[in-house]
Amino acid sequence: MNIASAQTTVAQQTFPIPANVYAETVVSVKHYTDRLFSFRVTRPQTLRFRSGEFVMIGLPNAEKPVFRAYSVASPAWDDELEFFSIKVPDGPLTQHLQKIQPGDTILMRQKATGTLVLDALTPARRLFMISTGTGIAPFASLLRDPDTYEKFDEVFITHTCRDVAELAYGQELVASLTEDPLIGEFAAGRVTLYNSTTREESPRMGRITALIGSGKFYSDLGIAPLDPETDRVMICGSMHMLKDVKELVESLGFVEGSLASPASFVVERAFVG
The missing domain is CATH 2.40.30.10 (Translation factors)
Known part of the structure; x- marks a missing residue:
């Protein structure tokens, strides 16, 4: 492979690797x-x-x-x-x-960390993963982890982007779950993807907070509203969405959890925008 310039192969080792x-x-x-x-x-x-x-x-x-x-x-x-x-x-x-x-x-x-982990949530029946943009990434990890299906009966993942093409990563991810040799049998029939766009015209448009707040989210899926007795929520995406969804679930009685004190919802604050 020709590694001639930093413009074409930007990740070549042109400086010493830092310690640790x-x-x-x-x-x-x-x-x-x-x-x-x-x-x-x-x-x-x-x-x-x-x-x-x-x-x-x-x-x-x-x-x-x-x-x-x-x-x-x-x-x-x-x-x-x-x-x-x-x-x-x-x-x-x-x-x-x-x-x-x-x-x-x-x-x-060399250290991995974060708040968006199953150990920060207490057990429940349904898990809701709320994401925008690249905030779907940690859920891509969790959806392919058998522990998710040990802890929850049903998983709902929402993905909101500006344009339709930006939804492809999540669509490919969920479509591949049942074919996964390790978790396919666990995920079959238990994962529901709910997409929306905010700019380009699509079958479902709107910010996820508006869709939940109006009740359309529940009616589209034919499910009961969010309830801290039966549900857990994980949130990752834009700072604006994080704030709005956090306020929404707290208004419903959800309590933010952590590894030290597991509860009914978690938010990832270290999001790359």
Whole structure:
């Protein structure tokens, strides 16, 4: 592979790797739109994480690399690590990260963390995963984790984006669950995807808070309204959505949980915009 310039293969090791940082190889890259892409990298043998957690990712293209939080989209049992990223033209990291190719190197700090984990929730019957944009990434991990189906009978995942094409990652993810050799039998008939768009015309339009607030969300799915007695909620996406959904579920009596004190909903604050 010709690694001639930082513009074409931006992740080549042009500077020494910082201490206590993994250097991993890009395995594959898939561009969904001019704003969204996913990529898979080799997994460090010593990395341990809970499905739903995030790691700090950077590139070896500066003496002091820029690191940003990225939820791991692959489950904890996967041999590789998958990520789902937005492309920000002038973003300190994503302006370069969006140009990575198989064989390039990415940097990863050695600790995974995050609040969007099953251990921060008490058991219940239904689990609602509320996401916008690349906020679906941690749910991609959790949907492929057998523990999710041990703890909940039904899983509802919402994904709201500006345009129809931006929904493809989530659609592919849910469609592939029943074919997964490890969790296919657990997920069959138990996962429901609920999409909406906010800009491009589509069969279902609107912000998820408006769809829930108006009752359309429940009527579309033919389900009972959110209830802290039977339901748990996980929220990941834009800061505006996080605030609105957090306020909505708290108004219904849901209590924010943590690893130290599991409860009825959790929010991921380390979201990459």
